Amino acid sequence: MTNTNHSTERQPTRGVSRRGLLLGAGGVVGGGLVGAAAGYSVASTAAPAAPGDLQQPVDVSPGVANTQVTVSHPYGTDTIAFYGPRQAGVDTPQQAHAIYIGLNLKDDTDADRLSSMMRLLTDDAARLTQGRGALADLDEELAAAPARLTVTFGFGSEVFDRTRPELKPAWLKPLPTYGIDQLDPAYTGGDVVIQIQGDDPLSVAHARRMLLKDARAFATVAWVQSGFTHARASRPDNTTMRNLFGQIDGTGNPEPGSERAERIIWGVGQGDGGGTKNLQPWIDNGTSMVIRRIAMNVDEWDELDRPAQEGVVGRTLGSGAPLTGEHEHDAPDFEALGPSGFPVISDISHIRRARSDDPDEAMFRRSFNYDEQPAASGDTLHGQTGVSQSGLIFVAFQCDVEQQYTPIQDRLAETDHLNLWTIPIGSAVFAVPPGCQPDGYIGEALFA
Amino acid sequence: MTNTNHSTERQPTRGVSRRGLLLGAGGVVGGGLVGAAAGYSVASTAAPAAPGDLQQPVDVSPGVANTQVTVSHPYGTDTIAFYGPRQAGVDTPQQAHAIYIGLNLKDDTDADRLSSMMRLLTDDAARLTQGRGALADLDEELAAAPARLTVTFGFGSEVFDRTRPELKPAWLKPLPTYGIDQLDPAYTGGDVVIQIQGDDPLSVAHARRMLLKDARAFATVAWVQSGFTHARASRPDNTTMRNLFGQIDGTGNPEPGSERAERIIWGVGQGDGGGTKNLQPWIDNGTSMVIRRIAMNVDEWDELDRPAQEGVVGRTLGSGAPLTGEHEHDAPDFEALGPSGFPVISDISHIRRARSDDPDEAMFRRSFNYDEQPAASGDTLHGQTGVSQSGLIFVAFQCDVEQQYTPIQDRLAETDHLNLWTIPIGSAVFAVPPGCQPDGYIGEALFA
Incomplete structure (x- = not known):
């Protein structure tokens, strides 16, 4: 397994020879030649043993100046570290697909049960993002290619009310009501959000299923939103996304890690x-x-x-x-x-x-x-x-x-x-x- | 512009030196190193001039034996020929995303109007699949990276009834009613189908919008179905897809071109x-x-x-x-x-x-x-x-x-x-x- 941690400095990812990767990895999917912004490590795991899956040795690009994340191909086994001082999926280089799930806590989900839920979902996320099946996941093949899967959790006001209200940030409340809004309850509010992002729609769909399966004892689904930007490797990796009006969207963003x-x-x-x-x-x-x-x-x-x-x-x-x-x-x-x-x-x-x-x-x-x-x-x-x-x-x-x-x-x-x-x-x-x-x-x- | 046509014989795509591609293309996105099954040509068009889009020179893989289509990266500019004796999108190597649109013809869409519709939609499809905007498409940037976009048309019984009933195939009717079926009208029937497939969800979404925009004078939307398989370049290119039960799906398929x-x-x-x-x-x-x-x-x-x-x-x-x-x-x-x-x-x-x-x-x-x-x-x-x-x-x-x-x-x-x-x-x-x-x-x- 190749696993490199790059610093938060932006620099071309030089110094790894293609030859070394191709010859050194011995049948392992070429990868690991991946730097990430903002301190997240991106790794490429070894290929699983299943024939026809991710086993084929391939070439990798040597890295392009000015690009934060270079491409390994096939990139299905690329992973983003789950554990760390900050949650991944916030300033991680953006993935191609995302699902947002809003959950409402059941009435009997008190602090103890909420703690159980978060332990369970954290464990699921830690496994799935690293290409391992969730607990009791029979379809582990669907987890084997996380393709930079990240799972990020957020809490609404209700979570603090049921645990430690004194920690609730003052800003944790609905935005002001705007005259332009026509808010639909089907996409509004929620006690907990799960943000699932990744470059492979199959891996994202599987993570959604595994996480919801474990959440359902504690919460109901308030809403689900699925989105996409351009497919990974279809453009150079630092291309800003376009929205469906054709506009480049997100230009003014500060550089992660800056x-x-x-x-x-x-x-x-x-x-x-x-x-x-x-x-x-x-x-x-x-x-x-x-x-x-x-x-x-x-x-x-x-x-x-x-x-x-x-x-x-x-x-x-x-x-x-x-x-x-x-x-x-x-x-x-x-x-x-x-x-x-x-x-x-x-x-x-x-x-x-x-x-x-x-x-x-x-x-x-x-x-x-x-x-x-x-x-x-x-x-x-x-x-x-x-x-x-x-x-x-x-x-x-x-x-x-x-x-x-x-x-x-x-x-x-x-x-x-x-x-x-x-x-x-x-x-x-x-x-x-x-x-x-x-x-x-x-x-x-x-x-x- | 690099544009190669490969024969239908399966062979490793050797003989194109990386050096030649990198040095010879002069700022053009590396590509064209692409063979396709079943006689479809796959080409890579030159990068558009927009900064930040597809302009960055990159490396390409030299081709892997036993893989029908090798990868150019970024692959957004890869195209599949639209014109030819057969429609593309049938035995073309499978793309990552698909949208199926069922249309019902309006009452006043007679043979003349139907002919107009098909001329219009054919022209849209021919342009969009080659990375050009549809007629009157203001957001041509959304079309610039077709990523192997294909558009395939199919006709239901009603189309023959309104044109040349004597050409209607005997089998063109609903399948027998099965006891296992619980058919929902929201996904059943339709007079015309448009199958849009491609490796980039953005390009597929844009094509859907452009085609529906031109179809709406002649037909109403009966149903829309969106689907996906694993992301392109996330697995070796000849990997059979997995369904959401985790099963490999499509193994017994005959080899296209055989x-x-x-x-x-x-x-x-x-x-x-x-x-x-x-x-x-x-x-x-x-x-x-x-x-x-x-x-x-x-x-x-x-x-x-x-x-x-x-x-x-x-x-x-x-x-x-x-x-x-x-x-x-x-x-x-x-x-x-x-x-x-x-x-x-x-x-x-x-x-x-x-x-x-x-x-x-x-x-x-x-x-x-x-x-x-x-x-x-x-x-x-x-x-x-x-x-x-x-x-x-x-x-x-x-x-x-x-x-x-x-x-x-x-x-x-x-x-x-x-x-x-x-x-x-x-x-x-x-x-x-x-x-x-x-x-x-x-x-x-x-x-x-």
Whole structure:
């Protein structure tokens, strides 16, 4: 088994010879040549013995500068470490598929039973993410190719009420009610969230089944949301995802592992007086997760011409560059004026309204597209007709929802040209507890 | 642009040096090192100019013996030819994602309008599969990475009734009613089917949207089914898919391009008196598609132990080998007896019941898993509870449904141990017309 831990510094993953990998691994699937951002280790496990499965020796790429995670192929046996001070799946390089499960606790799930549930689910997650079957998992072959599977748990208000209410973060409550919202209970709220992410839809589906199987004694399913971005290895690994409007989505994200990302996601440096506010992380190595389901009216969006679409967002569709720039990551120039004297980037464009002058008003986005079975012909569902039922599972991580997320959402809800083609139809807020060690379990601080 | 056409012979794709590809392509995404079964060409198009998209030069694998399609990475620009004597997507190497759309023709969609619809959809499919935007597609970036996208059309009985009834194949009608069926209109019937397959869920979703957008003037959506198998490049490319019971699924398939596959799928050699029956292909280079939606009760399946699960199917779960063999593709020995004198492979096992002594009773399977949002807690949906709503989109191609498919289905419906854990909830039969040339369109023979 090859297992490399890279530091959080960004550097090309050089220094591993292909020859060494091919010759040294002796029939093991080529892999392990994988660096990860933000301190997560990514490993490639040995191939299982089943013929026809993952046994074939293959070549691996030698690593490309400027790419955080290089590709091993077949990548099914790539794993992301489960145990650690922080939960994986937050600033881990984004996977291709995700399922979000909202659970409601049963009435008789008291602190003791909740603790049992979290021990059980933690054990399942620790096994499945490393390519092993869950306890009593008969179909272990479905677990053998985790493909960077991660499982991340978050807690709603009710979990704290049933355990240690004094630890409940002040921001752990529904977002303010916005005039643009048309929230559907089918995608709103929940006491516990399980975020399952991975590069293989089969492994993600299997993890969902195993986790729900063990959760059902303690909780009922409030909602399930499935999403995707582009398939792994279909684009270079650092390609920013596109949503179903064709827009590049997530450009402004801080670089995982950077000082800024550490501050925004995990609150590192906040509370030290180093920022404009004196934010207190609710708990070390924890964060918060906001999940918004945004229906996108692709039919009406299609009626805009391309310059109009780009004006609404403030970025070009091709490269994702701001209308005042050339490349995706160029800083937008909101002062620049066009030939007619109006700003090149409109004051009501999405990019302008989302931008804050306060550097602590920022989030880390990790969104997935959804594309469900359309409503029956003639019906309209969330503003969408029988052609599409598509949109975005918008997921944001930040240390403090009220200080970092809500001001941006307030501004966008008030004015954002994009609101004409989007409807928020689901909303949920969760506290993401720290990671755990092999002798512990996720959420253990609530049961101390 | 690199574009190679390989013959239908199976051979390792040697002889292309990595150095040549890396140095010769000058910034173009490495690719084109791709052979395909059954005469379809697979090509890799040049990267579009958008920064951050598909521009990064990368390494490619030199090809692995015994694998039909080698991997180019990123593979987003890989394409499968649309034009040709046969439609793609039937015996093309299986992609990772699929969407099936059943359409019902509107009352005023007469032969003329139907012809217009098929011209329009053919043009969309020809463009999208080659990485170009559909007509009036503003979000062409979503089309730029087709990742082996194919679009395949099939016609139900109604299409013939409105055009040339005399060409309607005798087998183009609903399957017999089986006692095991619990057919749901939401997954049954339909006048036209569009099968969209590809390795990238984003490209598949975009194609669905573009095709439905153009179809809606002529037809309404009867049903949509989305499925998946393991992600591309996560396993070696010739790995047989696993279903959500953990079983390897599709082992007995004839090898695309082989004499047997040509006969079974396309009727080549049938009608020449070379077989046990004198089957007539309904039309040269056409075939039939049966789509059955099979709900799988994974919860109750989980209650079986592993030997019991293997006994039900007649194959081991690990390798997929028959219980009398060692490897997936070993021929089962139905005569072999176990220590207690009973057959090693039970007479009511799935593998035994599915096997026919008539070599023309055979189909080409191309199935995908589905894993939908579970029913609300406490509810039961198609025998499934709030944990899973999972199963198989079972798709079979064969020249003649009645001669090749129905006898097997009859036998399985009568007795198949697996029936205890599966329920057919959808069923549809379509005629798949031949392919077309750039100056034609799919189905043109019906409008001649």
